[in-house]
Amino acid sequence: ELPFSESYKIKMVEPIRRSTRQEREQWIKDAKYNLFNLKSDQVFIDLLTDSGTGAMSDRQWAAIMMGDESYAGASSFFNMKNAIKNILGFDYFLPTHQGRAAENVLFSVLVKEGDYIPGNSHFDTTKGHIEFRKAHAVDCTIDEAANTELYHPFKGNVDPAKLEKFMAEHSSKVPFIIVTVTNNTAGGQPVSMECIRQVRAIANKYNKPVVFDSARFAENAYFIKMREKGYESKTIKEIVREMFSNADAMTMSSKKDAIVNMGGFIAMRSEKLHQECSVFNIMFEGFITYGGMSGRDMNALAVGLDEGTEFSVLETRIKQVEYLGEKLKEYGVPFQFPSGGHAIFVDANRVLPNIPKEEFRAQTLGIELYLEAGIRGVEIGAILADRDPETRENRYPKLELLRLAIPRRVYTNNHMDVVAAALKNVFDRRDQIKKGFCVTWEAPIMRHFTIHLERA
Numbered sequence: 223e224l225p226f227s228e229s230y231k232i233k234m235v236e237p238i239r240r241s242t243r244q245e246r247e248q249w250i251k252d253a254k255y256n257l258f259n260l261k262s263d264q265v266f267i268d269l270l271t272d273s274g275t276g277a278m279s280d281r282q283w284a285a286i287m288m289g290d291e292s293y294a295g296a297s298s299f300f301n302m303k304n305a306i307k308n309i310l311g312f313d314y315f316l317p318t319h320q321g322r323a324a325e326n327v328l329f330s331v332l333v334k335e336g337d338y339i340p341g342n343s344h345f346d347t348t349k350g351h352i353e354f355r356k357a358h359a360v361d362c363t364i365d366e367a368a369n370t371e372l373y374h375p376f377k378g379n380v381d382p383a384k385l386e387k388f389m390a391e392h393s394s395k396v397p398f399i400i401v402t403v404t405n406n407t408a409g410g411q412p413v414s415m416e417c418i419r420q421v422r423a424i425a426n427k428y429n430k431p432v433v434f435d436s437a438r439f440a441e442n443a444y445f446i447k448m449r450e451k452g453y454e455s456k457t458i459k460e461i462v463r464e465m466f467s468n469a470d471a472m473t474m475s476s477k478k479d480a481i482v483n484m485g486g487f488i489a490m491r492s493e494k495l496h497q498e499c500s501v502f503n504i505m506f507e508g509f510i511t512y513g514g515m516s517g518r519d520m521n522a523l524a525v526g527l528d529e530g531t532e533f534s535v536l537e538t539r540i541k542q543v544e545y546l547g548e549k550l551k552e553y554g555v556p557f558q559f560p561s562g563g564h565a566i567f568v569d570a571n572r573v574l575p576n577i578p579k580e581e582f583r584a585q586t587l588g589i590e591l592y593l594e595a596g597i598r599g600v601e602i603g604a605i606l607a608d609r610d611p612e613t614r615e616n617r618y619p620k621l622e623l624l625r626l627a628i629p630r631r632v633y634t635n636n637h638m639d640v641v642a643a644a645l646k647n648v649f650d651r652r653d654q655i656k657k658g659f660c661v662t663w664e665a666p667i668m669r670h671f672t673i674h675l676e677r678a
């Protein structure tokens with residue numbers, strides 16, 4: 223049998239540059255040990271996020287040229303509307319400038335002070351928009367997700383028993399149930415169709431809508447095809463349609479699985495909800511036929527939704543993530559297993575157990591990896607978990623992860639080899655890393671983006 227290879231060839235390239243360790247020491251100090259503060263040319267391989275960092279296809283660039291920039295009623299809006307209807311099955315939608323804007327608009331209608339929004343792990347902006355409204359995000363993810371060594375095919379799942387118990391006690395304060403596909407916070411882990419059906423059944427019992435946070439819905443569908451019985455011979459588009467048939471509404475960050483650099487949307491079945499959201503969309507985002515997006519970007523998004531739900535595109539992508547995972551396994555570097563759809567999440571609790579959790583293990587590992595080879599990951603740990611909005615105490619999540627998110631169609635497996643080798647070097651000298659970091663300044667909410675740190 224022939225080896226596997228990418229389902230595309232490359233038409234345009236962008237140079238990147240290696241730096242010296244000495245340069246990086248200075249740059250990261252100047253950045254107050256916050257990886258978000260680095261300039262992109264101070265980074266060699268950028269795995270900060272897979273959001274908006276993908277390479278568009280020739281078809282997408284062609285669609286850009288055909289963008290209709292009319293303020294109202296642009297053909298690009300209708301291209302996007304048709305793609306959403308055909309691929310996801312929703313009759314109504316509103317464009318927004320990105321995923322968190324979709325959350326802002328939808329939650330302005332649905333979330334009130336004192337509400338509870340249960341689901342699997344909420345993404346940080348989702349939680350931010352909930353807590354900003356003095357409501358509570360309730361994480362009902364299965365316990366298996368917290369054990370990085372354990373294999374589970376659908377580690378992103380909602381635990382139906384936890385959800386049912388919560389609903390039995392608090393359903394009067396629950397405006398909707400949210401399911402994030404894939405579950406980014408738990409390690410880019412998928413949610414099974416069986417679980418989606420179980421959530422739907424619980425929602426029906428309590429007469430509540432289900433909202434999907436859909437940033438990586440196509441990667442989720444790929445895992446269902448590969449791992450769930452009965453879906454082996456279905457197409458990704460068939461699986462996607464079935465997934466969304468269980469949702470009443472969705473928010474989308476199109477910067478992930480729709481492979482555009484900017485954009486998002488809300489889609490829904492209810493005309494009434496569409497009308498209610500339109501008011502906020504016009505206030506926050508723009509008129510309802512562009513909502514913060516250029517016509518050209520809506521066009522590229524429509525094509526991206528189609529391409530992003532093709533098996534060959536997903537197979538190429540997810541196999542690259544698996545490739546990095548395999549290398550790390552070979553080197554003994556612990557990570558959330560199995561590898562996720564968009565990223566590898568290195569288990570910093572197991573790499574740096576001797577650093578006190580108060581000194582931010584995953585952040586420390588991230589800084590070390592940057593110093594080692596100019597590779598930028600992102601902390602998914604106590605800094606991101608932020609303070610409890612009521613007690614203002616630091617929250618220490620079960621997992622301290624360093625996420626290495628892989629942009630779509632951007633890096634080759636040679637780059638993955640460099641990432642794996644650099645991480646191995648850090649791992650091999652882990653006993654010499656004895657101190658972490660402490661905070662010198664932080665913002666009152668979503669502090670991780672702008673935090674200032676110094677060596678402890």
Ligand code: F0G
Nearest residue numbers: 271273320321322345347406435437475
């Ligand atoms: N939901 C999920 C699951 C996400 O991963 C993100 C963004 C959002 C919502 C918000 O979308 O960025 O377009 O406003 N995740 C990026 C990341 C930023 O790096 O994981 P956005």
